[in-house]
Amino acid sequence: xxxxxxxxxxxxxxxxxxxxxxxxxxxxxxxxxxxxxxxxxxxxxxxxxxxxxxxxxxxxxxxxxxxxxxxxxxxxxxxxxxxxxxxxxxxxxxxxxxxxxxxxxxxxxxxxxxxxxxxxxxxxxxxxxxxxxxxxxxxxxxxxxxxxxxxxxxxxxxxxxxxxxxxxxxxxxxxxxxxxxxxxxxxxxxxxxxxxxxxxxxxxxxxxxxxxxxxxxxxxxxxxxxxxxxxxxxxxxxxxxxxxxxxxxxxxxxxxxxxxx
Numbered sequence: 001x002x003x004x005x006x007x008x009x010x011x012x013x014x015x016x017x018x019x020x021x022x023x024x025x026x027x028x029x030x031x032x033x034x035x036x037x038x039x040x041x042x043x044x045x046x047x048x049x050x051x052x053x054x055x056x057x058x059x060x061x062x063x064x065x066x067x068x069x070x071x072x073x074x075x076x077x078x079x080x081x082x083x084x085x086x087x088x089x090x091x092x093x094x095x096x097x098x099x100x101x102x103x104x105x106x107x108x109x110x111x112x113x114x115x116x117x118x119x120x121x122x123x124x125x126x127x128x129x130x131x132x133x134x135x136x137x138x139x140x141x142x143x144x145x146x147x148x149x150x151x152x153x154x155x156x157x158x159x160x161x162x163x164x165x166x167x168x169x170x171x172x173x174x175x176x177x178x179x180x181x182x183x184x185x186x187x188x189x190x191x192x193x194x195x196x197x198x199x200x201x202x203x204x205x206x207x208x209x210x211x212x213x214x215x216x217x218x219x220x221x222x223x224x225x226x227x228x229x230x231x232x233x234x235x236x237x238x239x240x241x242x243x244x245x246x247x248x249x250x251x252x253x254x255x256x257x258x259x260x261x
Contacts, residue, residue: 014226015213016206017126017234018074020118021108023097030094034112035076039121040068040103041233062088065099072102074228119206126206131241133203134211138249140191148195151185154178158190210235214242 018036025032040048048068055061066084073082080086090098100106110117136144145161155164155177163176179185192198203211216224217239229235 014209014229015235015238016204016209017121017238019108019121020111021101022111022118023094023101024109026093030091032112033076033078033094033098035098036074037102038072038074038232038234039123040072041237042123044233045103062095065095069095069099069102073098119204126204127238127241129200129204130207130210130238131245133201133207134242135245135248136191136201137203137211138245139252143191146190148185148192148198152179155183156186158186210238211242214239218246 018038020034020036022034023030023032048064051064052061055064063084066087069087070082070084073087076082078086080089087095087098097106101108104121104123107120108118140158142157142159142161146156146158150156156162157164165174166177167174187194192201213225213235222230225235
């Protein structure tokens, strides 16, 4: 069987929201299928459901779904090109599983290339992680730069993210200040609030890529955005939210030497 990974495609350099999935073979029904896809967002799923209800018969509804599936598939391990006609050639059981995967209603089986299930798409959780993680980076860059494990050992300035220092020895040499025993960490005044919440605020791999692409897009007037993403609804949604976060950050007073991470 033909296998692929995102490394085989230019999509490796996208925003992180191109997902891989595998549907295991079902004996006597269909072979295994591995594919890359752009997930279908909730609002689009609602529009699709309404459009299906308006169709005159099941055949026209199937045609509509085949077009949707083809539009969201990026690559697959079949020899044929991805088209609505090719999608309609899938056996019904496989057709339904592909759409369910794109719509977030079905989890992927382990990929044949890795033996592990790929990162899932969770629309609300992914968006929350992106907004909260980037808000921390832009609104509180100092605190965002501090590793919580290091904060247990050393005294940090939450504003700058730097270790505080003390002068010691005959030459009054400046050295980082260790946290004395019994002196609590500043979780109560830190925007991360606790090591557990700090982990929750850490950008996922896909959101690190989205944030990187967003920064590059702002710096290049969007010239660096790949053509296949220029009208993508996920990228448009994420970039719009990040622009809102950036506008809030720009309203905060900043010292001349400060810059966004």
